[in-house]
Structure formats: structure tokens, C-alpha cells
Amino acid sequence: MRIAICDDESIQRALLKKITSQFFERESIPYEIMEYESAEQLLFHHEQAKDIDILLLDIQMQGMNGMELAKQLRRNGNRSAIIFVTGDTDFIYDGFHVHAINYLLKPIDDEKVNDCLFQAVSLLKNEKALLLQIDKDIIKLPENDIICIQSDGHYLQIYTDKQSYRLKKRLKDMEQELSAGQFYRISRSDIVNLDAVARITSKDIYLINEIRIPIPKGKYREISEAFMQYHFHGGPTK
Structure with a gap:
């Protein structure tokens, strides 16, 4: 080391x-x-x-x-x-x-x-990586590189600092592959990496790649608590 x-x-x-x-x-x-x-x-x-x-x-x-x-x-x-x-x-x-x-x-x-x-x-x-099937290619993507994942019909768009990947997969299935606590599903179509959150307001989450994701009505407190729990108490909320 x-x-x-x-x-x-x-x-x-x-x-x-x-x-x-x-x-x-x-x-x-x-x-x-x-x-x-x-x-x-x-x-x-x-x-x-x-x-x-x-x-x-x-x-x-x-x-x-x-x-x-x-x-x-x-x-x-x-x-x-x-x-x-x-x-x-x-x-x-x-x-x-x-x-x-x-x-x-x-x-x-x-x-x-x-x-x-x-x-x-x-x-x-324990750095974790995901294997993604992109068309005919298999890509190994370090989990920590992911900023957010958004659902688009039958497809997912996975965003990193430098690029994005589109693949055919259900958001529910992807959620099960990600590390609990670090990744948080804020809506039916959005999962965010809590390490990539730059700011949370009462209406939106702002990510480090300047993506803005609206917070569903009534979810602000839950999302804020998950963010604070992860960053200042070392794990997911119970």
C-alpha cells in the first residue's frame, strides 16, 4: 500500500x-x-x-x-x-x-x-465493478464511476464523469446489483450514487456532472436522511 x-x-x-x-x-x-x-x-x-x-x-x-x-x-x-x-x-x-x-x-x-x-x-x-452487455461488447465498469442511472422504457442510461452507456435492462434488476447504501433509488426511473451528489434542495438533487433530478413529492426528508446516513454515519439507513 x-x-x-x-x-x-x-x-x-x-x-x-x-x-x-x-x-x-x-x-x-x-x-x-x-x-x-x-x-x-x-x-x-x-x-x-x-x-x-x-x-x-x-x-x-x-x-x-x-x-x-x-x-x-x-x-x-x-x-x-x-x-x-x-x-x-x-x-x-x-x-x-x-x-x-x-x-x-x-x-x-x-x-x-x-x-x-x-x-x-x-x-x-473491495472495489466493485459491474459487467455490462453493451450491444456485442462486455464492459467492466467500476461501480464508483457511476454517477446515476436513469430508466428509459426498456433501456437504462448509465452516466459516468466521462461518458454514458445505454443497455437493455430493468432498473429493478440493476438496483439489486449495486451496493446498498451508496446507491439510492429516488424514483421509479432514477438511481443516484450518493457519492456523486453535489447538492440537495427541497425540489431537486444536483449531481457532480451537472445533471438535475427532480425529487418526488414527499421524498425530500427520506432522501436527505439517506444522504446524511451514508456520508456521516458510514452506512445505509435501517
Whole structure:
């Protein structure tokens, strides 16, 4: 497991390195930790960072900040598990755009770091992919790439950041293949990835690819609770 710590405060980097080292040694997982004092330094060594499994990333840095770095890495195809470190909760909703695992609020807590690392390792070990029959081709699509799925008659339209796929399948059957909790069916014709939700209003859900999906009448509270449960309590509603 390759872990990168990017923080412009040397004391903070040292603390994160110590806690992270203890976690991986305790879990008996081989690891390598790399340290960077700026976003620019990390990009110089890892333009796409595809060789980094977990990225502990400070948001408020001089020069390019951590959120800008995360967005650039994602545009370059990076799939690292990102854990943000910040002293300001104002950035939390921005993190959904880059599929951040979680946030560590300063001053950081050992137990919280361990929880985030465990979550990241579990995600990396169990990343799920779907096999889609598109015409005569079989496509392997990582589940986390899916933003939403919409029903159109006897067909489904599956949207990702970069493209969409159309296949003949019932929404009910697709729903059974997806991870419970992360994917939520908000109507008879729409399933959304809760990791891809940018904003929820009383009338609409806005996704990171700028798709807007109307919320059925009377469903706002249920959808909001599912969203909060998934992101802040680690699982689906009961």
C-alpha cells in the first residue's frame, strides 16, 4: 500500500506519518509512506498519482490548495482514496466532487485517523465493478464511476464523469446489483450514487456532472436522511 501525505506543515506531516505507520504495522499490511510539502511538489513527482493508493491531503496550503490538487488529479484519471485534512468545515461539500473518503478536522485525533484509514483500505480491497452487455461488447465498469442511472422504457442510461452507456435492462434488476447504501433509488426511473451528489434542495438533487433530478413529492426528508446516513454515519439507513 502506497500512502502520500501532502501538508505544508512539517509537524502535521510527522504526526500523520506516525499514526499512519502504526496503523499499517498493527494491521500487518505492507506499506510505503511518501511526504510532500506542497501540491506542486506532489504533482512534480506524480503527475497523475496513479501509483498512490491513499492520499492524506491538507486543504489549506500555500500555492495550489488541496482541493484544487484533488480536482486536478481526478481530471487526470486518479482513483486514490483521498482523505482531507482541514481546520475549516466550509470545504466539506466540495469534497463530494472528488469522492473524498472523509475529513480529518484539526487538531487531528488518532482514533479518527485510524477510522479513515480503515475505511480507505476496505474500499480499495473491495472495489466493485459491474459487467455490462453493451450491444456485442462486455464492459467492466467500476461501480464508483457511476454517477446515476436513469430508466428509459426498456433501456437504462448509465452516466459516468466521462461518458454514458445505454443497455437493455430493468432498473429493478440493476438496483439489486449495486451496493446498498451508496446507491439510492429516488424514483421509479432514477438511481443516484450518493457519492456523486453535489447538492440537495427541497425540489431537486444536483449531481457532480451537472445533471438535475427532480425529487418526488414527499421524498425530500427520506432522501436527505439517506444522504446524511451514508456520508456521516458510514452506512445505509435501517
